[in-house]
Amino acid sequence: MLTETNVMDRYFLDCRCALLEVAAIMDRLPSSDAACAADERLRLLRQAIAILADPGAGPDRAERILHLMSDPIG
Amino acid sequence: MYYIQPHYHGISRTTEDYERMAHAGVVAVAEPSFWAGFDRHHPQTFLDYFRQISEFEPTRAAQYGIRHFCWIAVNPKEAENVSLAREVIASMPAFLDRPTVLGIGEIGLNKNSANELKVFREQMELAIRCNQLVLIHTPHLRDKLKGTKLTLDLLRELRADPARVWIDHVEEHTIKAVLDAGYWAGMTLYPTTKMSTSRAVDMLERYGIDRLLVNSSADWGPSSPSTLYDCAMEYRRRGHTEQELIDVFHNNPVRFLRQNPKWDIGLLGLTTV
Numbered sequence: 001m002l003t004e005t006n007v008m009d010r011y012f013l014d015c016r017c018a019l020l021e022v023a024a025i026m027d028r029l030p031s032s033d034a035a036c037a038a039d040e041r042l043r044l045l046r047q048a049i050a051i052l053a054d055p056g057a058g059p060d061r062a063e064r065i066l067h068l069m070s071d072p073i074g
Numbered sequence: 075m076y077y078i079q080p081h082y083h084g085i086s087r088t089t090e091d092y093e094r095m096a097h098a099g100v101v102a103v104a105e106p107s108f109w110a111g112f113d114r115h116h117p118q119t120f121l122d123y124f125r126q127i128s129e130f131e132p133t134r135a136a137q138y139g140i141r142h143f144c145w146i147a148v149n150p151k152e153a154e155n156v157s158l159a160r161e162v163i164a165s166m167p168a169f170l171d172r173p174t175v176l177g178i179g180e181i182g183l184n185k186n187s188a189n190e191l192k193v194f195r196e197q198m199e200l201a202i203r204c205n206q207l208v209l210i211h212t213p214h215l216r217d218k219l220k221g222t223k224l225t226l227d228l229l230r231e232l233r234a235d236p237a238r239v240w241i242d243h244v245e246e247h248t249i250k251a252v253l254d255a256g257y258w259a260g261m262t263l264y265p266t267t268k269m270s271t272s273r274a275v276d277m278l279e280r281y282g283i284d285r286l287l288v289n290s291s292a293d294w295g296p297s298s299p300s301t302l303y304d305c306a307m308e309y310r311r312r313g314h315t316e317q318e319l320i321d322v323f324h325n326n327p328v329r330f331l332r333q334n335p336k337w338d339i340g341l342l343g344l345t346t347v
Contacts, residue, residue: 071186
């Protein structure tokens with residue numbers, strides 16, 4: 001089982017790279033575009049980022065984000 | 075290290091992929107029926123495709139020392155055309171006796187439409203009548219959660235034998251329901267989208283390796299057979315033994331596929347001499 005140190009040692013740079021990619025994509029959004037602000041996909045992305053940033057989250061962030069991005073079942 | 079690539083669409087790949095897989099230690103592939111890249115208009119087109127994957131494609135793989143098996147089905151993407159699908163389904167039993175055909179697949183859902191569900195049901199009923207192994211495709215992206223639930227509901231209604239059903243393309247939000255219901259669960263790896271090699275290893279560690287299969291995406295879009303051995307590398311890097319790797323990447327496909335007696339590749343075990 002990986003320890004916290006192992007995870008950071010092995011995956012910090014990968015994680016940093018992935019976050020920078022996300023940041024860069026968000027930076028490409030025109031800040032003054034009202035349609036963009038109303039885009040459901042953008043709302044989903046911001047909610048997903050909030051899940052990542054949640055300090056109380058358990059080891060289920062990926063699952064929660066997939067649920068967020070899924071069509072409702074009922 | 076020896077691998078089995080249990081879900082591989084060889085007709086969409088060049089021989090370079092077979093060569094690289096052979097170098098990496100892949101000893102066998104199993105090729106499910108899938109979308110041609112365009113919607114077919116005639117039942118005979120499907121039947122010629124079944125001939126291609128059961129007659130010609132094994133010869134291509136054999137040039138690299140790789141055994142080739144296949145599955146036949148009307149794939150979920152083309153299941154929207156119910157009348158065409160029914161004509162194909164009526165001809166499928168004749169192919170089930172071919173020496174490298176392992177079962178019916180990949181069937182399932184793409185957009186969770188009513189027509190897709192009809193064709194899925196009819197192919198499941200055929201599989202149960204003919205005592206065939208089944209490989210099921212769950213939808214990608216936003217359709218996957220609902221599609222997996224619809225799949226499990228249908229299988230429960232038809233009383234499918236879970237041991238003989240492989241539900242593929244599971245992810246973190248669908249894997250538990252599939253495993254808890256007793257089915258085999260497959261994880262399909264992509265280089266840049268959907269399930270990654272690291273996340274697949276997370277799932278292997280979280281749920282244990284029983285009834286879990288790992289396969290590369292290898293189709294018309296961005297995909298690479300090497301994700302299979304990249305995943306093995308990640309598994310090894312996390313401290314798992316060579317026997318554990320063989321159990322996941324060779325023996326688990328054997329355990330599922332040998333339920334069809336045509337599959338004649340056995341389990342491997344490491345011993346020291």
